[in-house]
Amino acid sequence: MSMDMTMVPAALLPPQLMQTPALLTMTGLTRHYGEVRALLDVDVTVYPGEVLGIVGESGSGKSTLLRMMNLEDTPDRGEYRLRLPGREDGNLFALGRYERRMLCAHHIGIVYQNPHLGLLMRHSSSGNVAERLLIAGERSFEVLRSKARDALDASEFPLSRMDARPAELSGGMQQRVQLAKAIALEPALLLLDEPTTGLDVSVQALVLDTLKRLQRDRNITMVLVSHDLGVIRTMADRVLVMRHGAVVEQGLADQVFQDPQHPYTQQLVHAKV
Amino acid sequence: MSLATLTRPWAATSYGFLDASAKRELRRKMLKAIAVPGCQMPYASREVPMARGWGTGGLQVTLTLVNPRSTIKVIDQGADDGVNAASIRRFISRVSGATETWDTLAASIVQSRHRIPEETLREDQVLVLQVPNPEPLRGVEPNMSIARQMHADADYGRLWLTLYEQIVRKGRIMQGAAYPSLVNGRHVMTPSPIPRWDVPKLNMAKHLTFLSAGREKRLHAVPPYTRVEPLVFSDRPYRVEDHAELVCRRSGIAGYFMNEIPQDQGGSVFEVSDSNLGIKAIRQAGGESVEIGATWYEDGEYSA
Amino acid sequence: MTLNQHLPLLRVEGLGKTFRMYHLDSMLHAFEGISFDLHAGEFLLLKGRNGAGKSTLLRTLWRSYLPVTGHIWYRSRLGTIDLARAADVDIALLRRQEMGFVTQFLNARPRVAAQDIVAEPLRLAGHPAAEARDQARHWLGEFGVREELWRAYPSTFSGGEQQKVNLARALILPQRLLLLDEPTASLDVRARSALVRRLADLKAGGVAIIGVFHHPGDVTDLIDREIDLTTHPVSSHNELIHVAV
Numbered sequence: 001m002s003m004d005m006t007m008v009p010a011a012l013l014p015p016q017l018m019q020t021p022a023l024l025t026m027t028g029l030t031r032h033y034g035e036v037r038a039l040l041d042v043d044v045t046v047y048p049g050e051v052l053g054i055v056g057e058s059g060s061g062k063s064t065l066l067r068m069m070n071l072e073d074t075p076d077r078g079e080y081r082l083r084l085p086g087r088e089d090g091n092l093f094a095l096g097r098y099e100r101r102m103l104c105a106h107h108i109g110i111v112y113q114n115p116h117l118g119l120l121m122r123h124s125s126s127g128n129v130a131e132r133l134l135i136a137g138e139r140s141f142e143v144l145r146s147k148a149r150d151a152l153d154a155s156e157f158p159l160s161r162m163d164a165r166p167a168e169l170s171g172g173m174q175q176r177v178q179l180a181k182a183i184a185l186e187p188a189l190l191l192l193d194e195p196t197t198g199l200d201v202s203v204q205a206l207v208l209d210t211l212k213r214l215q216r217d218r219n220i221t222m223v224l225v226s227h228d229l230g231v232i233r234t235m236a237d238r239v240l241v242m243r244h245g246a247v248v249e250q251g252l253a254d255q256v257f258q259d260p261q262h263p264y265t266q267q268l269v270h271a272k273v
Numbered sequence: 274m275s276l277a278t279l280t281r282p283w284a285a286t287s288y289g290f291l292d293a294s295a296k297r298e299l300r301r302k303m304l305k306a307i308a309v310p311g312c313q314m315p316y317a318s319r320e321v322p323m324a325r326g327w328g329t330g331g332l333q334v335t336l337t338l339v340n341p342r343s344t345i346k347v348i349d350q351g352a353d354d355g356v357n358a359a360s361i362r363r364f365i366s367r368v369s370g371a372t373e374t375w376d377t378l379a380a381s382i383v384q385s386r387h388r389i390p391e392e393t394l395r396e397d398q399v400l401v402l403q404v405p406n407p408e409p410l411r412g413v414e415p416n417m418s419i420a421r422q423m424h425a426d427a428d429y430g431r432l433w434l435t436l437y438e439q440i441v442r443k444g445r446i447m448q449g450a451a452y453p454s455l456v457n458g459r460h461v462m463t464p465s466p467i468p469r470w471d472v473p474k475l476n477m478a479k480h481l482t483f484l485s486a487g488r489e490k491r492l493h494a495v496p497p498y499t500r501v502e503p504l505v506f507s508d509r510p511y512r513v514e515d516h517a518e519l520v521c522r523r524s525g526i527a528g529y530f531m532n533e534i535p536q537d538q539g540g541s542v543f544e545v546s547d548s549n550l551g552i553k554a555i556r557q558a559g560g561e562s563v564e565i566g567a568t569w570y571e572d573g574e575y576s577a
Numbered sequence: 578m579t580l581n582q583h584l585p586l587l588r589v590e591g592l593g594k595t596f597r598m599y600h601l602d603s604m605l606h607a608f609e610g611i612s613f614d615l616h617a618g619e620f621l622l623l624k625g626r627n628g629a630g631k632s633t634l635l636r637t638l639w640r641s642y643l644p645v646t647g648h649i650w651y652r653s654r655l656g657t658i659d660l661a662r663a664a665d666v667d668i669a670l671l672r673r674q675e676m677g678f679v680t681q682f683l684n685a686r687p688r689v690a691a692q693d694i695v696a697e698p699l700r701l702a703g704h705p706a707a708e709a710r711d712q713a714r715h716w717l718g719e720f721g722v723r724e725e726l727w728r729a730y731p732s733t734f735s736g737g738e739q740q741k742v743n744l745a746r747a748l749i750l751p752q753r754l755l756l757l758d759e760p761t762a763s764l765d766v767r768a769r770s771a772l773v774r775r776l777a778d779l780k781a782g783g784v785a786i787i788g789v790f791h792h793p794g795d796v797t798d799l800i801d802r803e804i805d806l807t808t809h810p811v812s813s814h815n816e817l818i819h820v821a822v
Contacts, residue, residue: 015664017655017671047666098426120431127438134437135430141440141506163441209688238665252640252665259642263599270600 021083023048023188023221024069029078031064031245038064039075040245046189051215051222053236053253055229055268061245062225066193069223070110071100082107084188105135109182113194115174118181121167125152125177128166132184151180154217156210172203176210183214192224196231208234229269233257241265289336290368295319299337303483306494311456311501312424313407318490328361328386329487331403335365335384338399343371346380351388351532351546358386375549378566387450389471391529391547392566393577394480396497402465404486407493409453409463429461429504436504446509455502462493464501470513470530474569474577475501517573519543524551525558528573584652585614586785587638587754592647592661594630594637607633608806611647617753617783620776620799622790625806631789634806635756638787639678640668651754673701677752681762683731683743691717691734691742692727698750716745719775721767737763744768748775755779757788761795769795 024046031039039061046052056062067073068080071092079091084107095103112118119128129148130138138144152162157176166174175195182190195211196204212235215222224235232239232253239256241249241264249262260266287293295317302316321329321336339345347362349355353375361384366373374380377390384401394400410420413431423429432453439447450466454475464472465484475482475495485492495501505511520527522542529550531543545551550565557563569577593609608630615621623631636642638649640660649660653675658667672678686694692713699709717727720741726734731742740763748755757776761769773795780786780799790796 011662012664013659013662015666016658017653017667018664019655050666050669101426101428120434123434123438124441127434127441130437131430131434134433135428139507141437141508144437144506206688209686212686213689237669250665251643252668254641255643258636259596261597261643266599 018047020048022046023083024223025079025081026065026068027079029065029068029075029080031061031068031073031075037245039068039078042078042242042245042247044240044247046221046223048188048221049219050237051224051235053232053239054223054225054242055227055232055239056242057227057268059244060242062227062242063193064245065242066110066191066223066225069189069191070108071095071104082188105132106185107188108191109185109187109189110191111175111178111182111193111195113197115166115171115178118178119166119174122165124163125157125166125169125180126162128177129181129184132181136185147184148180151184152177154183154214155180156206156213170203171199172207175199175207179210179214183218183220186218188221190220190222192222194226194228195224197226197228204231211235229257241268285368288369289339290321290364291319291333291336295333296337299333302492303334303337303494306483306492307481307496309460310496310499311454311460311462311493313462313491313493315491318487321487322364323361325488326405327357328384328403330485330489330492331384331386331401331483331487332361332365333487334401334483334485334492335382336368338382338401339365339369339371341370342381343369344374344379344381345371345384346374346377346382346390346549347384348388348390348547348549349386351390351530352548354548375552377547377549378564387466387468388530388546389467389474391545391550391568391570393569394478396479398480400480400482402467402482402484404463404465404484404492405488407463407484407486407489407491409451409461424460427459432461433504436506440506440509446505452503455500455504456493456495457499458502460493461504462495468514468530469503469511470516470570472501472503473511473513473575477501513575516543521545521551521554524554526551526554528570529568586617586652587615588648588650589613589615589638590648590650592634592637592644592649594633594642595645607637609646611804611806613802613804615754615785615787617785618780619785619801620780620796621785621787622793622796622800622803623787623806624793624803629806631806632758635678635758635787635789639672639676639756653753675753677747677750677755679744679747679755679757679760681740681743681759683739683746686732688730690728691722691731694731694742695746695749698746702750712749713745716749716775717742719771720745721765721771737765737768740764741768744772744775748772748779751779751782751784753784755784755786757786757790759789759791761791773799 022045026044029039029042042065054062054065068075074093080093081089082092126148129151130144133144133147149159149162153159155176157173157180166177196207208231226232236253239251239253240247243264249256249265256265257269260269298317302314306314319333321332323329345362345365347358349358362373365371377392380398382399382401386403408420410423410432413435414420414423436446450468451463452469452472453461454464454472456462464475477498477500479497481497482495483492503511516531517528519531521531521544523544526545530546532546533541533543535541553563553565569575590612592611594607596605611634623634625631633642637644644661647661651658651660653671692710695713695717696709699712700706714727722738722741731739744760760772776786777799
């Protein structure tokens with residue numbers, strides 16, 4: 001039997017056993033900023049309850065992709081669908097401003113790398129969480145208080161400091177407040193953009209541990225962007241590898257790290273200790 | 274040689290002091306304000322013989338509304354005889370030929386700084402409130418463009434957040450006057466620095482209310498029979514000042530909003546803020562036949 | 578549990594794995610032409626020298642590695658599927674519900690107690706927390722983990738202790754197909770025999786097992802069949818010596 005030197009595994013089939021439809025489907029995303037190609041024909045699918053890791057270096061397009069998932073940016077071409085309860089299917093990029101905001105507020109949570117982007121630093125931590133509930137129409141002070149407390153507790157934030165301002169807190173605590181804020185309305189989708197980058201290594205481990213526990217307990221669907229392979233390894237079920245705006249490889253997390261197919265992925269994986 | 278010999282006596286160049294172009298713009302903005310209750314409409318605030326910050330916004334609206342058959346009442350903190358109220362009233366009358374009055378029941382236009390009279394206003398009356406700062410989001414978002422976008426998006430989360438924080442830190446909502454209120458279920462406005470006591474009077478009122486800021490160059494309106502709901506949490510009900518039990522030392526009437534007058538020996542005495550109501554009560558007690566109208570509050574309770 | 582004795586649970590046909598390493602501009606042929614059937618309750622041992630590809634074969638079945646040729650027909654509860662080309666989400670589903678893979682390495686999460694790590698597969702399968710924890714404690718005991726450690730965090734344990742926790746967790750919920758990669762590597766004698774006993778139970782209950790064992794002698798009584806893998810040179814295409822029974 002001859003060995004073809006360019007042999008590659010056959011392309012994977014579409015799902016046959018998985019009966020649950022995908023939660024998130026993005027197709028054909030393309031985005032240019034002038035000459036710069038940020039995204040090129042990117043397809044993404046995320047199933048309910050899974051953690052999708054998106055890994056790549058700066059300029060890979062991973063952050064642009066995440067921003068689009070959060071409806072902060074629209075592509076030049078491409079569609080975005082989320083299967084949400086009580087909502088009709090439709091391309092979310094076509095939504096008007098108000099509907100987009102309401103959809104994000106109710107169904108999508110996001111944790112930014114820089115807590116200043118995600119938090120109101122001058123207000124209290126519990127207030128930051130309460131704001132989400134207020135936007136969703138909650139008007140009972142006691143309910144605001146107790147739901148904020150629950151969300152902060154689930155994020156393993158010390159309740160004795162629930163009224164402290166984020167500006168007074170450490171980086172790890174700030175990320176926990178962001179997390180509490182993101183999960184307060186029990187969104188269908190949680191987006192995380194380099195959530196532990198910049199934190200002390202020991203703090204990183206603790207925050208990731210919280211994320212993992214939360215994900216397991218609540219079966220939250222997550223999309224996690226990071227340039228840090230260790231973080232992706234810890235958290236992700238499936239991985240998307242991005243480079244220069246395109247997806248060069250995707251697969252089960254263990255497979256992408258143990259048997260990377262694409263030369264760039266191999267380089268990425270072998271470069272890290 | 275004197276100024277009098279060098280100049281001609283002042284004569285109005287147009288009716289009601291403002292020129293036709295100014296009034297036309299104001300009328301259009303006022304109609305627009307009625308069409309979108311509680312939404313701030315910018316206008317080109319004109320020069321009037323009064324400094325900014327002294328009621329020029331209210332004055333411009335009144336000058337636009339006034340006609341020779343109008344009867345105008347002007348109050349400042351409830352009093353008709355304050356210097357500023359008196360000047361404004363006299364000026365309006367002079368440039369329009371309108372009749373001046375102190376009686377709320379007789380007025381067709383009531384211009385006011387920081388109070389709403391106690392006697393209920395009717396469908397044929399217009400209330401014009403002077404507003405120093407029309408933007409309820411100023412404390413939350415100092416950038417005007419962003420604040421404007423927040424109104425457009427009905428994004429009042431941060432405003433609610435400041436109320437939440439007040440309860441967390443101080444145990445209660447600290448907002449005294451100018452309580453932010455939701456108009457027609459859509460726009461949040463500041464009702465001008467009227468006390469909390471007065472805000473319920475705007476809710477589903479029979480009369481039309483304009484709120485105008487001359488220095489900030491914006492006006493908004495509450496049409497008749499429109500909801501005005503102070504922003505409160507469902508489990509922290511709206512509370513007005515504790516004046517239900519207070520008695521006016523000069524007129525003897527009770528259960529209305531009072532001015533507090535601290536005494537040298539300590540303690541305070543109170544006088545009814547709506548001074549013409551107090552005057553009418555005194556005259557009535559003295560035997561004159563004086564008509565006191567229905568009031569929004571009865572026995573210190575809001576009952577309209 | 579009724580077993581369909583006629584149809585195999587797993588049918589591997591002509592399975593081959595080659596690694597292409599771009600930075601070295603070379604290929605590594607791990608194995609080729611592997612074919613076998615496996616029925617429920619059967620125990621298949623993979624043999625061969627170090628580097629022969631035993632582990633690689635296991636990982637290819639688990640889909641940590643992508644095969645380049647061949648099929649892995651698996652008869653799941655939801656239907657027959659070729660694991661070699663199945664969608665990622667299908668593999669993820671099967672791994673959660675029907676298949677298990679036991680390595681030497683424990684994925685020790687910080688601040689999760691040993692008994693909770695072991696109980697987790699039961700909880701995820703819907704068992705009540707208290708019952709899951711009791712079972713977990715039983716198995717930790719069986720494998721010889723000292724009781725004081727049951728509430729402790731395995732990230733602080735020795736290699737051997739971690740491996741016991743690993744095994745207890747991996748074997749607590751019977752799967753339909755179980756893959757074992759040198760599970761006895763750092764175990765003491767007591768733990769090894771506990772493992773063998775557990776495997777015997779699982780096998781009797783119908784679990785199909787494929788294993789690579791450091792001491793194949795431990796599991797002699799369980800073995801139904803063997804496959805002997807040998808390395809072949811990178812550039813040679815001839816004479817692939819496989820004994821597939």
